[in-house]
Amino acid sequence: MNTSATLPPAAPHVVAAAVDGLTSRLRKKLDAAVDQYAALDRVADGTDLVITCGEDAVVTLSPGSSGAIEEEGQTRCSCLLAPRCLHRAALLTACPLADPAPPSGDLPETEVTTPVRTPPPPADPQAAATDERTPEPAPAGAVPEVAQSGAVPGAAQVAAAGGLWRAAAAVLSAGVPGAGAVPQAELLRAAHTARLAGLPKAEAATLRVVRGLRAARARYDGHRLADLVSALRELLLTVGRLAASDPDPALVGTVRRGYSPNGGLKVYGVFREPVISSTGYGGVVTHLVTEDGRWFSVADVKPGGPARARGAATATVAIGAAMMSHAHLARGGLLIAGATVSPDGRLGAGKGVRATPVAGLAWTDGPLGTLFARPLSEAAGERLSAGAWSEEESAEQVREPVGCDLVIVGAAGDHVLARELLPTGDRAPQNGGAQDEGAPDEGQGGPAVREEGQGGPAVREEGPLIRLVPANRHPDLAHVENLRRLASRPGLRVRVVARVEPDRAATLVPLAVGPVAGEEATLRLPPEWRDRADLGYDRLQGSHLPPADACPPPGAHAYDDVDPLEAAPLWRVRRLVELAVSGGRRAVAESARGGDARRQAGSLRGAGFRTAADLTVALADEADRRERDVFGRLTDSGPDGYARAWLAAATHLAATERALVRTSWQAAP
Structure with a gap:
């Protein structure tokens, strides 16, 4: 028997029902009981999990075939108060939240290497709770569609949105310290009501908030207060508009959708990405591209965490009769007949799918060559064009990778600094003979400079100083170590596939790197790597770097840059908005x-941010507002006005910061 088994995921409505069944006296003890019982030994007995909470209280968790607790009867306690007992409710609350199951009768086709009954988690580790799809078939590679009807939300949807607004406003007013198990259960109950009313976007946003609250209260290493603020802002904005009968179909969202036939596909591997999600899933996603530039992926993601992510790097991908590992697929290709594709581009592995391995595609050819030829400022601007107030829409756009050639400048704090090289067509020849002496380079995005004594690739002088941050800082993955290795060789030329970081000025999250063709001061990778290294798995060594004397030192211009986010006084607004979440209304x-x-408002006005100053004052005034009854006694004014004031300040802050981030990618006039 295993005495260190992990708790299985639990469906939100099961957790909410267990807490609702407690008496008021037991509810007061719930938070302490969660901490106490979650630390107890867990004994795996077959598929069951047994936890002894006391002499006469033994709780048995019996997950279903999906690996999650989806029904109330799958959790049993031997005490006399069961099923309305503290032991059962506390352990269910300690379980990670399960992702919503697909609608009955429309189970999705099994994802690659994933059991049929297991709902496939999202490919993106940061989107573990935002994977939403709809039952209707969709074109291959298409993004999930919003509801087709633009009608006003029905009475049930308006009522469900109103319930979610009240629960979320109460959590905001209490702050993280007061948002314990009982307020979280109220959110989960309201989320289940929203699910039944057909509001999948509101449900998914609620689950993100609850997961963020749990991470904040438990002080998890990977928790970011900014993520919880964003999730709570999107939830309040979505349900607030729905409660006001806003007819925008995007507010309703989409439900899970299965795979649809796509006919024949020829895909080429680009890179592998490890997945370690906050919901306990781990694995790998291999990203692929077609000859016409469409992106697809093959995922092997299951419960298991970091160990699962490491092992899946070389796991077998079973698509038809083509048996190859993720490592080989990332550097090779597949010709697929009878392909099935999910709306977000994931390839299925049904019985009718047939695949044949083909040779891979170099990063200099076909659609990948086009990817690297596009100016980075243009590609980044497109990824950041979605509204900052919609986390789902923004995440969908920034998820598509960008490609660029960079020259490493050095390390600074938690990131690596780099400058963009001009696209290949805009670079001068190595011998410098094709250009008049002293004539400036003119590429897309402005003039360029070339290091002294070098006739090679030119740096885009007017472009931003680019910051490279690791995709995942987990010690079992290679992201941090690889970036540190790159930073050790200033002047190194490197080709990068990355995602744009939407919350930081001119920042990329590199996923894979390769050598810049025709350059001496570039990576020297082993032949079996086929000129690419997956930064999460392949570990760069000193032998993979050129000699230090082959890398021209960055010029004096290399460090010249101004971060518009750091220069703006918006941190004053951000501090108050985050204080409202971390400390509650009383702290504000x-x-x-x-x-x-x-x-703070005076400083904001002096810097020209008048609207931000007004919203800051309004939030502070609403937080301190107290009404009196006819006898002059202080009464609670309720959380609605405070929630609306906070939402206005948080939404304006997000939109302003996104505008500054977009500006940071543009060339100076």
Whole structure:
């Protein structure tokens, strides 16, 4: 028997029902009981998990075939108060939240190497709770569609949205310290009501908020307060508009959708990406591209965490009769007949799918050559064009990779600095004979400079100083170590496939690297790597770098840059918005009484951010507002006005910061 088994995921409605069944006296003890019982030994007995909570209280968790607890009867306790007992409710609350199951009668086709009954988690580790699809078939590679009807939401949807608004406003007013198991259960109950009313976007946003609250209260290493703020902002904005009968179909969202036939496909591997999600899943996603530039992926993601992510790097991909590993697929290709594709581009492995391995595609050829030829400022601007207030829409656009050639400048803090090289067609010849001496280079995006004594690739002088940050800082993965290795060789030329970081100025999240063709000061990778290294798995060594004397040192211009986010005083608004989430309404009110909000507003106005200043003052005033009854006694004004004031400030802040991030990618005039 295994005495260190992990708790299985639990469906949100099961957790909410267990907490709703408690008496008021037991609810007061729930938070302490969660911490106490979650630390107990767990014994795996076959598929069951047994936890002894006391002399006469033994809880048995019996997950279904999907690996999650989806029904109330799958959790049993031997105490006299069962099923309305504290032991059962506490352990269910300690379980990670399961992703919503697909609608009955429309189970999705099994994802590659994933059991048929297991709902496939999203390919993107940061989108573990945002994977939403709809039952209707869709064209291959298409993004999930929103509801087709533009009609006003029905009475049930408006009522469900109103319930979610009240629960979310109460959580915002209480803050992280007061948002324990009971307020979280109220959110989960309201999310289940929204699911039944046909509001999948609101349900998914609620699950992100609850997961963020749990991570904040448990002080997980990977938790970011900014992520919780974004999730709560999107939830309040979505349900607030739905409760007001906004007819925008995007507010309804989409439900899970299965795979649809796509006919024949020829795909080429680009890179592998490890997956370690906050919901306990681990694995790998191999990203592929077609000859016409469409992106697809093959995922092997299951419960298992970091160990699962490491092992899946070389796991076999079973698509038809083509048996090859993810490592080989990332550097090779497949010719697929009878392909099935999910709306977000994931390839299925049904019985009718047939595949034949083909040779891979070099990063200099076909659609990949086009990817690297596009100016980075143009590609980044397209990825950041979605509205900052919609996390789902923004995540969908920034998920598509970009390609560029960079010259490494060095390390700074938690990131690596780099400058963009001009696209290949805009670079001068190595001998410099094709250009008049002293004539400036003119590529797309402005003039360029060339290091002294070098006739090779030119740096885009007017472009931004680019920051490279690791995709995942987990010690079992190679991202941090590889970036540190690249930073050790200033002047190194490197070809990068990355994602745009939407919350930081001119920042990329590199996923794979390769050598710049025709350059001496570039990577020297082993032949079996086929001129690419997956930064999450392949570990760069000193022998893979050129000699230090082959890399021209960055010029004096290399470090010249201004971060518009750091230069702007928006941190004053951000601090108040985050304080409202981390400390609750009382913390904001105390800040207002001390005059801090007024001082911050004055600084904002002086810098030209007048709207931000007004919204900051309005939030502080609403937090400290107290009404009196007819007898002059103080009464609670309710959380609605406070939630609306916070939402206005948070939405304006997100839109302003996104505009500054977009500006950071543009060339100076």
